[in-house]
Amino acid sequence: MIDPQIFEISQRLTIASLEERWGPLEDSIAESIYDLTDQGMGHSSVAVGTVAHICATEARAAVQLAWQNIWRVALNIGVEPSEDLAPQLKAAIRSQTEEHFRRLIETVELRQRGVSYPELHTQLRKARDLMLAQVEAEVDLAVASLKRKTEREGVPSVFQFYAPVGAVLSGANASASVVQHLGAQQKSELTTALERLADAIERADEFRDQAKDDVMELVQEARGEVDRARPNRLHLASVLLGIGQAVQTAGSVAPAYGLLKSAAALIGVQLPQ
DSSP: OOOOHHHHHHHHHHHHHHHHHHHHHHHHHHHHHHHHTTTOOSSSSSHHHHHHHHHHHHHHHHHHHHHHHHHHHHHHHOOOTTTTHHHHHHHHHHHHHHHHHHHHHHHHHHHHTTOOOOTHHHHHHHHHHHHHHHHHHHHHHHHHHHHHHHHHOOOTTOEEETTTEEEEEEEETTOOOOOOOOOHHHHHHHHHHHHHHHHHHHSSSSHHHHHHHHHHHHHHHHHHHHHHHSOOOOHHHHHHHHHHHHHOGGGHHHHHHHHHHHHHHTTOOOOOO
């Protein structure tokens, strides 16, 4: 039986992490609406669609974040394979993100008032369900890996921690291969976020000329890695973390950086707050 502490501690981590994301999320929405208002589309289906897209990205990131927290806690506390392990993990991921998703729905509904936008709930639910399906497949892989290792070595205390960026391991003779594939959706979200961040950095006053050039070089390096047919996820994660450390205190780029954090979370990279 899985230790209840895994769910209790990971839930506290996830709730705190998701709450911290609301500020940058709201800033990103406000900036987008401000730009659309300048174009005379502040209260239009385009504005609703833009907010829906931002919230859909956040819904996907929240699912990935919950999964990471659950397994990070499991790595420290310890877990053994069982028939009900995968179902319990999947249920925990859903329950830990349900309230966050409800708030995202409300955020879009608030913007939608008086504007016709068919199947809005369906689009948001589909975005979350697709990420849940992906993460639940990762849960099955993690549990299958744990069971196979236990059967092979006969040492229940040794287990393998699997995550989208690669694998974190505990126990004697632990080993893993790194997962390198980026899906089309992940690439699209990262590309959009990096473009928005580059625009924000160009307009920012917080950076000296050389510092701005250095950060822009990192952004372009990340873009180049994302555009490759087979991106190196470890290198991409390293560059994204470098960008995060460089811009996290620059208030004027906070909305764009919030988008990048959400996009990075889709590939298992948690950028600094």
